Amino acid sequence: MTPSLLRTLALALAAAACSSRAATISGTVTDLAGSPLADMRVALLPAGGSTWADQEGRWTLGGESSLSTRGPRIGVHPTRNLVLERGVLRFSPRGMDLLGRRSIAMASGRRGEEIFSAVPATRSAVDTPDSIYFVHAGRVLGRFPAPLLDSSFGAIALDTASSGRGAPWNPAVPYESVRDGRDGRVYRTVKVGDAVWMAENFDLAIPGRDIPWAGGEVDTGLKYGRHYDWATVMALPDSCLEVYCQDQISIPHRGICPLGWHVPSAAEWDSLSMRTGTSSISGRTLKALSGWSEDKGGSDTAGFRALGAGRRDPDGAFRYIGKEAYWWTTNETFRTDSEYRNISWDQNWLFYNKAKNDGFSLRCVQD
Numbered sequence: 001m002t003p004s005l006l007r008t009l010a011l012a013l014a015a016a017a018c019s020s021r022a023a024t025i026s027g028t029v030t031d032l033a034g035s036p037l038a039d040m041r042v043a044l045l046p047a048g049g050s051t052w053a054d055q056e057g058r059w060t061l062g063g064e065s066s067l068s069t070r071g072p073r074i075g076v077h078p079t080r081n082l083v084l085e086r087g088v089l090r091f092s093p094r095g096m097d098l099l100g101r102r103s104i105a106m107a108s109g110r111r112g113e114e115i116f117s118a119v120p121a122t123r124s125a126v127d128t129p130d131s132i133y134f135v136h137a138g139r140v141l142g143r144f145p146a147p148l149l150d151s152s153f154g155a156i157a158l159d160t161a162s163s164g165r166g167a168p169w170n171p172a173v174p175y176e177s178v179r180d181g182r183d184g185r186v187y188r189t190v191k192v193g194d195a196v197w198m199a200e201n202f203d204l205a206i207p208g209r210d211i212p213w214a215g216g217e218v219d220t221g222l223k224y225g226r227h228y229d230w231a232t233v234m235a236l237p238d239s240c241l242e243v244y245c246q247d248q249i250s251i252p253h254r255g256i257c258p259l260g261w262h263v264p265s266a267a268e269w270d271s272l273s274m275r276t277g278t279s280s281i282s283g284r285t286l287k288a289l290s291g292w293s294e295d296k297g298g299s300d301t302a303g304f305r306a307l308g309a310g311r312r313d314p315d316g317a318f319r320y321i322g323k324e325a326y327w328w329t330t331n332e333t334f335r336t337d338s339e340y341r342n343i344s345w346d347q348n349w350l351f352y353n354k355a356k357n358d359g360f361s362l363r364c365v366q367d
Helices: 003-008 218-224 266-275 282-286
Strands: 011-015 022-031 040-045 049-052 058-064 082-085 088-091 131-136 139-145 152-158 176-179 186-192 195-198 324-334 337-344 351-355
Touching (some): 040 058, 049 058, 049 186, 131 152, 139 218, 266 324, 282 337
Antiparallel strands (some): 011 152, 040 049, 324 337
8 A cells, every 4th residue: 555545544443332123333535635445455354344335435344144034133242142263253052162163054955055154353452363354346455454343433535546447437338236145245236138147257166175275375365366277166066177067067056156146057158148249249348447467458348347256276376467357057968068158358359268276266147
């Protein structure tokens, strides 16, 4: 962060009483002239929550602990029933200490919904330090320690000029959003034809698994999401990287997507391509307006905002950041291969190829 930004940064935090049903961190964000920043992603990491500022620059991280959508809302005592586990507020019916224990979760229904949702929270003095990140046009403009409070308000002014060209969202496209109740992350979504796609790459950490951010850093991860192998994306055993698992694939197949969303099939990618041109030009029409190597941005006609997240090789090496984008499909083609789609920085094509072991991005589609 530049000295000028530090001089002009205004940060005021004050404690606020928790309600009996919610624990939040909330505030407003503006540019240095005092104009609200609506195009600002606010994330609490490594706890896992994120949100988007509204037209007034207001944002809120956190929310109610609740049962799944099939069950009733439940009230919780703010100090007895909400406990911290690695920086995330979780519901505990008896107020027991969950630190070091498996998080409270139960399976219900054929899809295995999580009964108790995790919501983001501030850290405790002895827990893993969390930070609040402010991301504009794909770049981190501010990073501050999360306050040691259950709930707080912040007024923050940021210098957006430091974002450079960045990777702006298409202002002509009406975006919506979806919140993943497992970690509190909020993703922008866009409707293309009859399908609703995530307009950002998926970013779910898998407990007990090493799922790195693209580029291996928080800063690049907030822009590009995470890299997963095919079996992880499909929520299938690791053995499926080397053997056929077609009999374990449903239509649609949820995989690691949020409830009500699924991993796209090859046919859904083909439909997206046709809605944005043809395979020979949809690479260009799906690319973000900027944010690619050598300013090789696209027209982003549908608001898909494809960015060059690169890939992770099986040996763990990150490659082609800013130059290539790769996304999985559900379609298994061989015991060691599944289809994926690929966009290159200097080409207009939406390419097709096959792999399983590589680390690629994921875009979920609504059921």
